[in-house]
Amino acid sequence: MNEFELIQHFFTDSACAQGGENVSLGIGDDCALLQVPAGHSCAVSTDTLVSGIHFPENAPAFLLGQRTLAVATSDLAAMGATPIGFTLAITLPQLDATWLQAFSAGLSAMAQSCGITLVGGDTTRGPLAMTVTVLGAAPLQQTLLRSGAQVGDVLCVSGPLGAAAAAVPLLLDEIKAQDTPAAILQPLFDAYWSPQPQLALGQYLRGKAHAALDISDGLLADCGHIAKASKVCLQIQQSQVPVSVAASQLLGAAAGLKCALSGGDDYHLAFTIAAAQLAPLQRQFPAVQVIGQVCAGEGVQLLDQAGQSVTQSYSGYRHFN
Numbered sequence: 001m002n003e004f005e006l007i008q009h010f011f012t013d014s015a016c017a018q019g020g021e022n023v024s025l026g027i028g029d030d031c032a033l034l035q036v037p038a039g040h041s042c043a044v045s046t047d048t049l050v051s052g053i054h055f056p057e058n059a060p061a062f063l064l065g066q067r068t069l070a071v072a073t074s075d076l077a078a079m080g081a082t083p084i085g086f087t088l089a090i091t092l093p094q095l096d097a098t099w100l101q102a103f104s105a106g107l108s109a110m111a112q113s114c115g116i117t118l119v120g121g122d123t124t125r126g127p128l129a130m131t132v133t134v135l136g137a138a139p140l141q142q143t144l145l146r147s148g149a150q151v152g153d154v155l156c157v158s159g160p161l162g163a164a165a166a167a168v169p170l171l172l173d174e175i176k177a178q179d180t181p182a183a184i185l186q187p188l189f190d191a192y193w194s195p196q197p198q199l200a201l202g203q204y205l206r207g208k209a210h211a212a213l214d215i216s217d218g219l220l221a222d223c224g225h226i227a228k229a230s231k232v233c234l235q236i237q238q239s240q241v242p243v244s245v246a247a248s249q250l251l252g253a254a255a256g257l258k259c260a261l262s263g264g265d266d267y268h269l270a271f272t273i274a275a276a277q278l279a280p281l282q283r284q285f286p287a288v289q290v291i292g293q294v295c296a297g298e299g300v301q302l303l304d305q306a307g308q309s310v311t312q313s314y315s316g317y318r319h320f321n
């Protein structure tokens with residue numbers, strides 16, 4: 001099988017490359033052609049996953065396909081954008097048909113649940129790595145930026161945090177999975193391998209939330225980005241932060257909390273919104289929790305129940321530190 005047969009079989013013919021509203025021309029020509037509906041901007045974001053850095057070398061191909069697309073599409077959710085298409089630049093150490101079939105199936109499963117179509121890419125040989133670029137439609141004036149948080153807003157997250165980070169020591173064999181009950185393992189592995197981009201929530205929040213992002217590097221680090229872009233202080237009540245039950249069961253309460261505060265990889269949304277918007281929001285999205293508020297000042301403050309600032313030994317992952 002040569003490069004072109006590989007592309008045809010595992011990508012052009014795959015379920016994720018078929019159809020798509022606003023896709024005028026998909027895989028096969030020099031460019032794909034996409035339409036952005038009137039009154040929208042084209043939202044674009046790229047993510048690269050490198051073997052051994054972002055996932056274990058022996059990662060199952062189906063799960064990798066799911067996760068690769070999920071982490072990229074989560075950026076569209078964070079902007080309140082509607083997914084249109086994505087490209088996949090993949091570097092493969094060898095042509096392994098079984099691996100490619102499973103990867104393509106995982107990609108298709110996530111593409112279907114996100115309503116996004118594979119429209120092009122590039123296929124090269126080398127150490128395993130994938131780059132996904134997602135494209136979506138973001139309504140003008142209603143797009144969710146990091147820069148709009150207002151003093152007096154409440155700070156919310158879209159669900160429990162820490163599960164994906166708690167899965168990492170299991171994936172790295174630092175904790176033996178066979179000693180851990182399935183009821184704990186499953187939600188942790190699910191959170192890591194198939195995070196669900198919060199697309200419906202992001203679209204609901206259009207024109208309502210004042211600032212938003214998806215939590216990829218850890219709650220505190222990512223809230224720091226909103227604080228900086230919005231020139232405000234985000235105060236977080238530590239006791240209000242929803243911690244994944246399975247993460248606490250696996251690691252204990254203190255380490256579970258640490259995963260929730262600084263672990264990352266959950267791809268939930270953090271956003272600020274006027275308190276008056278909360279009741280209808282939480283009726284429709286009951287997992288949304290208020291964890292703090294926006295104040296004048298700068299940076300992120302983590303507060304204990306007495307309102308005292310808790311020492312920040314937590315920070316997000318940085319590649320060049």
Ligand code: ADP
Binds near residue numbers: 027029031119
């Ligand atoms: P070019 O040489 O013009 O860059 P390629 O030969 O690399 O084109 O690719 C041929 C077609 O296959 C293009 O439409 C490209 O977008 C698509 N393609 C290549 N690799 C992938 C991939 N991994 N996933 C999806 N589409 C791909």
Ligand code: MG
Binds near residue numbers: 121122123
């Ligand atoms: Mg090419």
